[in-house]
Amino acid sequence: MLNQVADGVWVRQSEWVWSNAVVVRVDAGFILVDPGIDGSDLSQLADDVDGLGLPVVAGFSTHPHWDHLLWHSRFGDVPRYATPAGAQSASEVRERAQTMAAGSASGVPLELIGLLTRLPADGGPIPGEIIEHRAHAIGHAAVLLKDRGVLIAGDMLSDVLIPLLDPRQPGQVDAYEQALGRLGEATRHVDVLVPGHGSVAEGPEVAARLAADRAYLDALRRGEDPVDARLDQDWLSGPHQSNVELARQ
């Protein structure tokens, strides 16, 4: 079911890790941001978008992790964009992403995973402002829709996942703090925050999300193992290097 969160912006949540697919209205039709997750989710999303009566004109992937690289033939053979770094990384990790998708979700069209195009410098058909940063994944980007008062945050600012540092990039505590600074700046223009996983935050909840992640990073910076009730990387995909270990790199 699509839940309208602002003018021309809808969210559909999947059961798998409360993943949010975002539908954004543009002049010619709709942009799909991070559509997911399993085959029946994708086909229900296609039904919902059909019901809105306009075609999908493009996709956008916030970052090159498998659950943000999905697509379905019913959305059409349209360009699916990512930042240049994100698109490059997606092509490198495509096989692994297909394996992870096959092991984690059912009915995913594996052949369509991670086929991304570099976003042109002028943003092409993707509306708003792209906020690229180095936290969580290579080429990760948020989409700021100032005119709708919405920030689509990808895997940042979640109420169900702790901040997840990227094992592939060093200096993640600094990178994460810088990213939170930029996202904090962006949230001054919004009433609605859509994370990649978890509930949509509105009004004062938006600042609370930022505060929770900043507190987590502060504890990590002090060398502590932060106490946080949200889920970690191990819960998502099996044993991983912990954030405490990664923070030392």
Ligand SMILES: [Zn+2]
């Ligand atoms: Zn994710």
